[in-house]
Structure formats: C-alpha cells, structure tokens
Amino acid sequence: MVKPVELIAKARRRLALVAAADQAARWAVPALTGLILGAALGPIGAVTWERAGYILSDTATFTIRLTLLAIGVIALIIGSIGAWQAAGRTGFVDAAARVDEAVGGHEEVLTLASLSEAGQTDAETRSALFPMLWRRVTNLLEAFDPDTVFRLDLGEPLRRSSLVALPVVIGLALATLALMRPPTPMQIQARKLIDLANSLANEPGGEDLAKQVESVAKDIENPDVPQQEKMQKLADLMNRIDKQQQQQAQTPPDQKKPANGADKKQQMASASNTGSSNSGSGASNGKSNGQSNGQSNGQSNGQSNGSTGNASSGKGESSGNGQSAGKGNGSANGNGAGNGNGTGNAGKEASAGGDSSNNNASTGGNNASSSNAKSAQNQQMMELQKQLAKAQAQVAMEGSKTSGPKTASGGNGNGAGNGPKPGSNPNNPQLANNQNNPHNNKGPGQGNKPGGSNGNGPKPGSGPNPAGGNQVAGGNQGDTHLGEMPAPVRFERFYQPGQTGPVLNIRDTRFVLFRLPTATPGAAGGRLSTDKAGVHASTPYVNVPLSQAHLEVAPDEHQLVPPRYRELIH
Amino acid sequence: MGAAAQPSPDARVADFRKTFSRAEAEVGRVIVGHEPVIRKVLTALFCGGHVLIEGVPGLGKTLMVKSAADSLGLNFKRIQFTPDLMPSDIIGTQVLSETNGRRDFNFKPGPIFAHMVLGDEINRATPKTQSAVLEAMEERQVTVLGETYPLEAPFFVLATQNPIELEGTYPLPEAQMDRFLFKVVMTSPKPDELREILKRTTGPKPPVSQSIFDPHQAPRQIEALKALVREVIVAEPLERYAIAIMAACTPGSPAALPEVSQYLRFGPSPRGLQAIVLSAKVSALLDGRVSVSYDDVDDAVVPALRHRLLRNFQAEAENVATETILEQAMKKLKRPRN
Numbered sequence: 001m002v003k004p005v006e007l008i009a010k011a012r013r014r015l016a017l018v019a020a021a022d023q024a025a026r027w028a029v030p031a032l033t034g035l036i037l038g039a040a041l042g043p044i045g046a047v048t049w050e051r052a053g054y055i056l057s058d059t060a061t062f063t064i065r066l067t068l069l070a071i072g073v074i075a076l077i078i079g080s081i082g083a084w085q086a087a088g089r090t091g092f093v094d095a096a097a098r099v100d101e102a103v104g105g106h107e108e109v110l111t112l113a114s115l116s117e118a119g120q121t122d123a124e125t126r127s128a129l130f131p132m133l134w135r136r137v138t139n140l141l142e143a144f145d146p147d148t149v150f151r152l153d154l155g156e157p158l159r160r161s162s163l164v165a166l167p168v169v170i171g172l173a174l175a176t177l178a179l180m181r182p183p184t185p186m187q188i189q190a191r192k193l194i195d196l197a198n199s200l201a202n203e204p205g206g207e208d209l210a211k212q213v214e215s216v217a218k219d220i221e222n223p224d225v226p227q228q229e230k231m232q233k234l235a236d237l238m239n240r241i242d243k244q245q246q247q248q249a250q251t252p253p254d255q256k257k258p259a260n261g262a263d264k265k266q267q268m269a270s271a272s273n274t275g276s277s278n279s280g281s282g283a284s285n286g287k288s289n290g291q292s293n294g295q296s297n298g299q300s301n302g303q304s305n306g307s308t309g310n311a312s313s314g315k316g317e318s319s320g321n322g323q324s325a326g327k328g329n330g331s332a333n334g335n336g337a338g339n340g341n342g343t344g345n346a347g348k349e350a351s352a353g354g355d356s357s358n359n360n361a362s363t364g365g366n367n368a369s370s371s372n373a374k375s376a377q378n379q380q381m382m383e384l385q386k387q388l389a390k391a392q393a394q395v396a397m398e399g400s401k402t403s404g405p406k407t408a409s410g411g412n413g414n415g416a417g418n419g420p421k422p423g424s425n426p427n428n429p430q431l432a433n434n435q436n437n438p439h440n441n442k443g444p445g446q447g448n449k450p451g452g453s454n455g456n457g458p459k460p461g462s463g464p465n466p467a468g469g470n471q472v473a474g475g476n477q478g479d480t481h482l483g484e485m486p487a488p489v490r491f492e493r494f495y496q497p498g499q500t501g502p503v504l505n506i507r508d509t510r511f512v513l514f515r516l517p518t519a520t521p522g523a524a525g526g527r528l529s530t531d532k533a534g535v536h537a538s539t540p541y542v543n544v545p546l547s548q549a550h551l552e553v554a555p556d557e558h559q560l561v562p563p564r565y566r567e568l569i570h
Numbered sequence: 571m572g573a574a575a576q577p578s579p580d581a582r583v584a585d586f587r588k589t590f591s592r593a594e595a596e597v598g599r600v601i602v603g604h605e606p607v608i609r610k611v612l613t614a615l616f617c618g619g620h621v622l623i624e625g626v627p628g629l630g631k632t633l634m635v636k637s638a639a640d641s642l643g644l645n646f647k648r649i650q651f652t653p654d655l656m657p658s659d660i661i662g663t664q665v666l667s668e669t670n671g672r673r674d675f676n677f678k679p680g681p682i683f684a685h686m687v688l689g690d691e692i693n694r695a696t697p698k699t700q701s702a703v704l705e706a707m708e709e710r711q712v713t714v715l716g717e718t719y720p721l722e723a724p725f726f727v728l729a730t731q732n733p734i735e736l737e738g739t740y741p742l743p744e745a746q747m748d749r750f751l752f753k754v755v756m757t758s759p760k761p762d763e764l765r766e767i768l769k770r771t772t773g774p775k776p777p778v779s780q781s782i783f784d785p786h787q788a789p790r791q792i793e794a795l796k797a798l799v800r801e802v803i804v805a806e807p808l809e810r811y812a813i814a815i816m817a818a819c820t821p822g823s824p825a826a827l828p829e830v831s832q833y834l835r836f837g838p839s840p841r842g843l844q845a846i847v848l849s850a851k852v853s854a855l856l857d858g859r860v861s862v863s864y865d866d867v868d869d870a871v872v873p874a875l876r877h878r879l880l881r882n883f884q885a886e887a888e889n890v891a892t893e894t895i896l897e898q899a900m901k902k903l904k905r906p907r908n
Contacts, residue, residue, distance in 0.1 A: 093807060111805035111861035118806065127803045129860035132579040136859070 002144075004137045005116050008109065011146040012095035018150050019086035025154045027079030029161035033168050034072025041065045048180060055187055058222075060179035064172065071168055092117050102149045103140045112137045186220060186398060189391045193217035196384050203377060209244075212237055213384065220391055230395045238388055241381060248378075579860065586795050586855050589782065590616070596641030596779040601634045602770065603763040610754045610873055611638060611728065615792070616799050617848040619751020620707050620727040622692075622742075622877060626734060629756045630767075635688045635728045643781035643788035644685035644724065649703075651695035653738065657702030661712040662719075677714060682706050683721060685789065689729040693739045703727070704746045724792050744836065744880055751845045753877035802851035803861040811905060812846050812867050818899050819875060827899045833885035834895065838878035845874035864905050872896050 045056040096113030194217045201210035216233045219225045614621045639646035662680035711720045817825040820837030849870035850862045879892040
C-alpha cells in the first residue's frame with residue numbers, strides 16, 4: 001500500500017541529496033584544481049625549469065601556490081555552503097512538485113502535499129473531494145521510486161564545473177608565464193647541484209651527501225643567506241668530499257673495484273699520481289695524493305700563492321712507470337691537501353688538456369697524469385666537485401658585485417688601503433681580507449695589487465691573458481677559474497680575414513669549446529666560408545671561426561660560459 | 571429513513587463531466603464551430619457567472635444561448651437593447667390591474683426573470699438601463715418600488731455587444747464590465763464550418779437542441795453541479811500563482827511587467843482572480859481531477875481578464891489589444907518551481 005505523504009517525504013530527502021551533490025559538484029572541479037595545482041606547483045616549477053629553462057622564484061611560487069590554495073579552499077567552502085543551502089531549499093511541497101513532474105500528476109501530488117503541510121487533511125477541514133484526490137495520488141505513486149526517478153547525475157554539473165575551473169587553469173598558466181624568469185647563474189648552478197644530489201641519492205651510501213648538497217644548493221640560491229655562510233657551507237661540503245676522496249684513495253688497491261678488461265688501456269694510462277703542495281710562506285702545508293695506475297710517468301707542479309701570510313704553494317708530482325710527460329695543474333687548498341691531475345702520454349695514447357680537480361688557485365703549475373677510467377661514482381664526485389667549484393666562483397662573483405663599492409671605498413689614491421692583496425680572491429673582498437681562508441689560495445697574478453681599489457683591476461703578471469694587451473684599463477678581465485670570462489671590449493675580439501691577433505698564450509686554464517658555424521653570414525649580408533685552404537670572407541667584417549685543428553680530443557670539461565654569452569651560442 | 575446517501579466524489583465528478591459533455595454536444599448540434607466559446611459559456615454557467623460575448627451580427631450568438639438553455643432545460647428570455655429601452659422594460663413594473671372590480675398594482679416581471687437571459691447589443695442601451703441589468707446580475711434580485719424580487723437560480727446573463735457600428739452606443743463602463751465572469755469573442759466561421767452551417771440551417775429539418783435534464787429538475791441539478799465546482803481543491807502554490815498573475819497585470823504594482831506598465835491604466839479587480847480560480851476549477855473537473863493545475867489557471871487568464879484591463883492612450887493608439895498584453899505577460903511569467 002502506497003503512502004503518498006511518506007513517499008513524498010522520501011522523495012524530498014532524495015531530492016535534497018541530489019541537489020546537494022549537484023551543487024557540490026559545480027564547485028568540485030575548481031576546488032580540486034586549485035588544491036591540486038597548488039600542491040603540485042613544485043613539480044610544475046621543476047618542469048618549467050627542465051623543459052623551458054625558466055624558473056619560478058620562490059616568492060612567485062609562494063604567491064601562486066597561496067592563490068591556488070585560496071581558490072581551492074574558497075571553492076570548497078562555496079560548494080559546501082551551496083550544497084547545504086540546496087539541501088535545505090528542497091521543501092516538502094517543492095519535492096511534491098518534482099514528483100508531479102515525474103509522474104505527470106497535473107499538480108495533484110503538489111495539492112496533496114500542500115494540504116498535508118498545512119494540516120488540512122483532517123476530515124473537518126478538508127474538502128469533500130479530498131478522498132478522491134488521495135486515491136488519485138495513490139494511484140499515481142504506485143510505481144514511483146524516488147531513487148530511480150531522481151538519479152544522481154553529476155555529469156552535467158561537472159561539465160559546468162570544468163568551465164568554471166578553466167579560468168583557474170588559464171590564470172595559473174598566465175601567472176606562470178608572467179612570473180617565469182630566466183635563471184640567474186647562481187640558480188642554474190644550484191639546479192645543477194640539486195640534479196647531482198638527486199643522482200647521488202640513488203647511489204648506495206650517498207643519501208647524506210645528497211642531502212647536504214641539496215641543502216647547500218638551496219642555500220646558495222637563496223638571496224637571504226649571507227655570502228659568508230654560503231661560502232662556508234660550500235667549503236664544508238668541499239672538505240667533506242675531499243675527505244671522502246682521500247679515504248677512498250687510501251683504500252688498498254685490492255679492495256678497489258676491479259676495472260673492466262675492456263678498459264685496460266685506460267687503466268694503464270691512469271698512472272699513480274702523487275702530488276704535493278707546499279705552502280710557501282704560509283703556515284699550511286698540503287699534500288695531494290692522487291693515484292694513477294699504469295705505466296705513465298708524470299709530474300705535476302702546482303703553485304699557488306695565497307693570501308699574505310697564508311699563501312700556499314702547491315706542487316704536485318705524479319710518478320709512475322709510464323713515459324708520459326705533460327703539463328698539469330697543481331692545486332692546493334688551505335688545508336694543505338692538493339690534488340694534481342694532468343694529462344700525459346701513456347703508451348701510444350695521447351691526451352691533451354688538463355683538469356684542475358681542485359677548486360681554487362691553480363696557476364702556473366705543470367701536471368702530468370692521466371686518468372681516463374673512473375668509476376661512475378668517482379665521476380659523479382668529480383662532477384660534484386666541479387660544480388661546487390663553479391658555485392663557489394658564482395658566489396664569489398656575486399659577492400664582488402654586491403660589495404664591490406665597499407672595497408673600493410677603502411682605497412685611496414696612493415694605492416694604500418684595504419684592497420685585496422695578492423693571493424686573495426679579487427672577487428670577494430670580504431674574503432680577501434680574511435687571509436686565513438683556506439680556499440682563497442691564488443696564484444700570483446690572480447690577485448689585485450695591494451691597495452688596489454678595484455678587485456677586478458689589472459693584475460700583475462697577467463701575461464697569459466689573451467686579450468691582456470688590449471684590455472682597457474678598469475675593464476673586467478675576470479677570472480676563468482671563477483667562471484668569469486673577459487668582457488668583450490670593443491673591437492679587440494674581431495679581426496679582419498687573414499689578420500691574426502696576438503698569440504693566445506693561455507696557460508693553465510680550462511678550455512672553452514666554441515663551435516662556430518663553417519659559414520656565417522656577415523652582418524652586411526656577406527658570407528664566410530671555410531675550406532681546407534683557410535677561411536674566406538666576402539665581407540671584411542665577420543668573425544673568424546676558430547680552427548678546430550687543435551681540438552682533436554674533446555676537452556674534459558666544457559667551461560661554464562658566462563651568462564652574457566649564452567644567447568650568442570646556439 | 572435517513573437522508574439520501576451522498577454520492578461518492580467520483581460519481582459526482584463523473585456526473586459533472588457527463589452533464590457538461592452532453593450540454594456541449596447538444597449545443598454543438600445547433601451551433602457549428604465555436605467550441606471554445608460554447609465551453610466558456612457553459613463554464614461560466616457552472617461557475618455562477620455571466621458572459622459578455624463580442625462578435626459581429628449573424629454569428630449565432632443568440633442561437634447559441636438559446637440552444638444552451640434548451641439543452642439544459644432552462645427557460646430563456648431575450649432582451650434587445652435599444653437606446654429607448656427603460657429599466658422597467660427589463661426588470662418589470664407595477665401594473666394596475668382590475669380583478670372583480672378591484673384595482674390593484676401587481677408586479678409584472680420583466681424579461682430578466684428567467685434562468686438564461688440574453689441581452690442583445692447591450693451597449694446600445696443607456697447607462698441607466700445597463701445599470702439596472704448589471705445590478706440584477708450582481709445581486710440576483712431586483713427591487714421595484716421598494717419591493718425586492720429574487721431571481722430564480724440559476725440566473726445566467728449573456729450580453730452581446732457589437733464591436734462595429736459604435737456610433738450611438740454607450741460602451742459599458744469598466745465597473746460594469748467587471749461584473750462579467752468572461753468575455754468571449756466569436757470569430758467568423760471557417761469555410762468548412764460555413765458549409766456545415768448551410769447544411770444544417772437550410773435543410774428541411776433544422777436541428778434543435780434537446781434538454782438533458784428534466785425541466786423541473788434542471789435548476790436543482792445545475793445548482794448541485796455548481797456546488798461541486800466550488801469544492802474543487804486549489805493548492806496554495808496555485809493560489810499564489812494566480813495572485814502573481816494578477817499582480818503582474820496591475821500597473822503600478824511592484825511585480826508589474828513592463829508591457830503592462832506601458833499599455834495599461836488599470837489592472838484587474840479581485841473579481842478577476844475569482845473568475846480565474848472558478849474557471850480553473852471547472853477545467854479541473856472536466857479533466858476528471860478534483861484539484862486545480864497550472865494549466866487550468868493559464869487557460870482561464872485571458873477570458874477572465876481581457877475585459878478587466880483598461881488600456882491607456884498609447885495602447886489604443888498602437889492598437890494593442892488586452893489579449894496581446896496578457897499573452898505577452900503570460901509568456902514572461904514563470905510558474906513557481908515545479
């Protein structure tokens with residue numbers, strides 16, 4: 001037996017549920033979009049960096065994340081309130097009207113519901129025709145089931161909700177585009193360190209180091225972290241890596257991982273490399289021990305003159321059984337431990353190019369060693385050291401930019417003052433004054449003159465600088481070891497066809513590989529072509545590509561290209 | 571022996587439907603076409619209201635009313651309104667008569683004393699005469715020389731007015747127009763209907779309506795059916811809907827629609843609302859229901875309100891009919907949430 005009033009009440013509950021779900025679904029997509037995008041903004045920023053080469057600053061990320069989360073929470077609140085209100089709005093008579101629509105009742109169910117709600121169903125107050133109305137409504141509702149008639153269909157509200165969410169996504173995209181910035185060199189360096197940290201984290205036992213690397217990377221990226229703290233953290237990390245490498249080096253050879261037979265030639269070439277660094281007038285003496293297995297003999301002499309009173313000269317020697325001789329880089333750090341790497345000839349294998357495995361000063365030394373076979377972990381460590389060195393350079397350079405005027409103000413016209421002294425990092429005046437800093441051992445000629453008012457000024461004995469003869473006084477000569485490159489001053493870098501510049505007497509530095517196109521259209525519409533005979537230009541004013549004859553072997557390292565040149569290289 | 575058992579609601583509703591349908595059919599035997607007009611006339615009869623029929627001469631207005639009276643077994647009188655028609659000509663007068671040598675004033679009822687009265691071309695009579703009729707329509711009684719004479723139920727007046735030849739006429743004042751439950755408009759018959767009219771009226775045996783009631787029982791039975799109409803249930807949302815329609819058609823009302831404010835001077839009176847609801851109730855019964863629906867209300871709006879709206883100068887200048895205004899308003903009005 002159908003009970004119309006109870007059935008209408010059941011329909012009302014069902015309709016309230018459907019209305020609440022419908023209302024909630026209308027705001028569900030914007031809410032979820034906001035919350036999910038807000039939570040996933042970090043990965044989005046990472047993708048932006050990886051794919052587009054742009055980064056979102058922490059401030060921008062925070063702002064966007066806050067906005068997205070606020071949108072999500074607001075949408076959630078609106079949806080909840082809307083659902084609550086929609087459920088409350090579904091009254092008994094309204095439900096009866098919906099039932100009428102569903103069963104084709106011509107407002108008979110509505111009439112019965114309104115009479116029931118008004119309490120007019122008593123025999124005394126009701127119409128004489130009420131029993132007939134009741135019977136008709138009962139017949140109408142015989143086959144009526146609210147759950148099947150009033151289905152919970154969320155498709156349409158979700159579609160509409162998606163339309164509402166679309167502006168959120170578009171807004172995020174526009175905000176991301178608007179707030180994306182090309183990364184600063186420091187940020188690039190930090191990202192590289194983070195990448196390395198991620199790869200290190202996958203290695204067994206490298207989790208702690210990876211965490212430290214990541215922490216340091218975030219610190220150096222953070223402009224709020226003081227310069228000295230950054231340098232200190234970098235130095236600590238370097239020390240840790242050095243110690244780790246020394247421990248590995250002291251491990252007996254038989255405990256080392258056996259080399260692959262296919263790389264025997266390379267193993268032969270990796271001679272034991274023993275380097276020593278002697279501090280000149282400083283109090284620190286350092287030794288750097290390397291190993292090269294094979295039959296190569298090499299010498300590595302490293303000299304570094306550090307800061308006054310604490311200067312250290314590094315001298316590395318590499319001895320082996322081979323017949324290799326070459327130049328290498330000796331290095332020394334403030335701890336007196338130096339690593340010498342070099343290139344030499346092992347058997348018939350010739351290697352060219354040097355690699356300074358240490359971070360700071362390495363000028364004027366000769367190294368001779370070869371080590372082409374490295375385990376993957378060693379390569380990672382070396383890469384890490386390399387990147388850390390670059391990071392130090394970046395930090396130092398940044399410090400020089402920010403605090404340069406302070407240094408200059410300390411000088412006077414007579415050259416007396418508090419300027420950087422030989423052996424100190426010219427790009428970091430603060431550190432230059434800290435003569436006990438173990439990482440600022442510079443070779444002669446790298447530092448500024450005593451009392452010099454500008455840390456970037458001409459250096460004594462800077463002959464190896466290829467553009468030294470044409471440098472404009474006061475120009476930014478830079479330091480390739482610190483990731484800087486000489487500024488392209490006026491015309492000196494551009495020669496007419498056939499004209500050769502001064503001999504490039506670059507010594508003891510990392511190579512830069514510039515791969516220029518073989519044919520370059522000149523600015524005036526001419527063409528430049530290269531063949532075996534040489535370079536021919538149809539217009540006189542084009543740059544001459546570097547000859548590749550001297551680059552038989554790819555250098556071990558591609559030097560960090562200064563930011564201002566990056567857009568020029570494709 | 572107790573009172574006669576009250577018929578069940580279903581039986582009463584079925585009887586109403588049957589009676590109405592038979593009356594429609596009987597009138598339809600004589601009148602060709604005009605089914606909506608016939609239905610509205612019969613609806614007004616069962617609502618207890620009166621109808622103003624507007625149409626050009628010769629459309630069968632008089633015949634239709636006579637046929638309706640015949641089919642329902644009611645007596646019928648026709649009054650041709652003219653400018654010199656006096657109220658006494660309608661309601662009756664005291665006549666000096668002599669009986670056995672004694673002279674007395676006796677009341678001689680006028681043609682208003684009938685169940686169904688047709689006031690033909692009511693707009694040709696003077697306002698004084700019109701008022702006499704309209705008072706009888708409303709009060710269902712007449713007073714002559716201080717003596718009141720009730721009109722026998724059912725009392726049903728159908729007035730006709732000619733929309734053309736308005737010269738020398740006295741258009742009904744709005745207050746008097748308001749007393750008609752409906753105003754229905756008869757339009758010219760279609761060609762097929764004309765052919766059927768020819769067939770029926772020019773043949774050897776013109777059709778005649780047959781009474782569906784015993785003439786002696788007809789008034790009582792009709793009154794019982796009228797009582798049934800009033801028992802039909804109207805839900806509160808539908809009452810509110812009808813009220814909303816009234817408010818929307820009332821210029822100056824906060825709920826008035828723009829076209830109403832633009833074209834109307836005055837809106838409908840509460841009688842209009844009563845007319846809508848009563849008409850809707852009859853529609854519900856005819857559909858076999860005992861409760862009113864939104865469709866019933868919508869169906870009653872135009873005939874119940876068209877003569878209660880007073881157009882302004884702009885509407886007359888632009889020849890905007892009240893029906894047009896009402897239809898536009900109905901389109902814009904939304905029913906309460908179903």
